[in-house]
Amino acid sequence: MANNKSAEKRIEITKRNRLRNRFYKSSVRTLIKVFLKDLEVYKTSKDPNDKEKAKKILNSIYSLLDKGAKKHVFHKNFTNKKKSRLATSLKTA
Template sequence: MANSKSAVKRIRINKRNRLQNRFYKSSVKTLSKMFLKRLDEYKISQNPNDKFKAQILLSTLYSLIDKACKKNVFPKNQAARKKSQLALKLKNT
């Protein structure tokens, strides 16, 4: 158990940051899976509406990745790499 006020505060801050990091990482994973599912639907149906939905998901995903990068959940290069890979998948469909 923590012996000082500063140690107790650090425990609270670490818990808060861990939950925030987990939220961003899991949200990025979930949205990425949804985006890839939309791309697969578009490959099968060739319906422009599916591609439009994928583009909307991609912009939402970009926003979430940027926010996570701003809060130091992802390093700058890792965030750029994630966004680049997702854009490339959209471009190649």
């Protein structure tokens, strides 16, 4: 356990950061799974409404990735790579 005040504070900050990191990482992973599932639905149906739904989810993913990069949860290059690959998958669908 912590022996001084600064060590106790560092423990609290580490807990806070861990929860924030976990929120961003799990949310992005979940949204990517939903996006890929909707993309498969669009590939089979070719319905423009399905593509619009996928675009909305993609915008949410972009938002979370950018916010996570701003808070140093994700590396900037990781977010750029992820956004590029998801946009490519939507464009080729």
